[in-house]
Amino acid sequence: MTKFNIKTASIMVFACGLITACGNEHPSDNSNKAILDTVSLSNKNFALAYQDGNKIVATSIDTMKQISFGWATDPAISPDGNKLAYTVNDTAGHRTIWVADMENKSQLQLQVNSGNYYQAVWSPSGSAIAFNIFNSNKIWKFGVIKTDNTGYVMLDSASKINVYAPTWKNEKELIGHDLFNLYTFDITGKLIDTKPIASLIGKDFTIASSNRFFYTKNGQKLIFNAGNDDTLDGITGSSEAVYSLDLSNKKVERLTPKGMQVSYIFVTADDRVFYSGTEKPFTQSKIYVSDLKGNAKLVVDRGTNPTGTLK
Template structure:
């Protein structure tokens, strides 16, 4: 079973700028810059980022080389493994997305003129980031911005629908859902396709705003997590699992094993499926990686919300 290495380099999120508690700052002093020790991060080959309690961990796939961030959530590692996007919650209740370059140690906040945007998702090329954003009409929308803080656009900004859990279908298209329909947008914000979710996956699943849908690289399959009808003794609330839909045959197969509650899934551009789930007694989540056939491997003994870089 994979264990987490003790070889961790801590990055402290800057307290003054972000107004968050920096649990890793042992001196108690506030800092206006990120603090990273002098060990070079070159050639660390970061491949996975995940949540571990109140911190984010970025690690190599064998978990032997790691860094950790305090005071941040929603980790999203870039496809090349060199950058990490994350959400910061400040004392005023704002959520904002920041991006850290793990090699040159720089950090920047994505500037989108909002106090509530979170859950970054990198484009396949790593040149842009999509995210959920709460707009002035009190609706959830999708925002896109380039990683140099240019080209910001809010998709479908004029409609009255909420959309959740954005993911990239390819470099020019994104998908999201509103609990009932699965939407496809192009990067200019145009709605180009709407499909009822039940017509795709059937009526045996329940959808929450956090459930995400990913197309495979060839566009022929759809990977998603959703609530199911499993009755798991000792689990409070509905159970969730990870599934794969063959769009041609309409057949849905289960990826995560029965008896495991899986509230989170992420799929890389090379079709590896990362997910976090817990088994009875459902008190500790573990992180797994699977191929499209459901062959799963345990990666981390304790963690949630994994995202992976390309191989």
């Protein structure tokens, strides 16, 4: 993971966002497919997906109905709750994205000419998937593909700009950053806007390659997670929290409580903020959902990296 502290203008490189599967061993058949644990999937309404150790779980919001996949990471549930995208790491060190239909149990790999692409995120309508991809010039870019596995394009493929943590601004635009700047691309790959992050949120935050920025539905706010100056006994390195930036007045408000370490957020297209956080003694990560004012409730008592559907 790469970090940039806006205040000190120092760069810390920690593996450029590389994510590996939890656990030390892979299935004995070395299959690229994730292992589907659940047998019967009929009549299940899924609303949330998250990481739980060496598996990912899709569940109803009350956690009464669940399906799990072993040996997979980066869960991304579709807006309608019917499909799940995830990353598979094979024994050769490749990372690829697969999509499972949670009703008929089919699984397919996204047809991308690369051995290193991950971190899928669905468009608001569920018609396309964006992801990070390492190109032939060893630069991180965004890839976009339709959910029928056609129309793959790499955005801004010729430039030397690294871009991390893709999110959808709307159905036709994506945003990401290179630690210094926030970029907006259209889905044809054209770079249409560049804003220095420090000019948006100030200089008192630490930005890592894994930190994400989400526009709210009305486009008036940015929701993001970032490192701060909090000192948490038991946490090595900077603490992280979730914040809201009002673009009209540049006011930044904290959405998660002090004393909580929040390393991952996901904002749905209908403005619900899912995040995984730990509190002292920082041994167990839990999953919460919040509104844009920070009113949160606990939804899963053990898990990380949540994504949610539309209501």
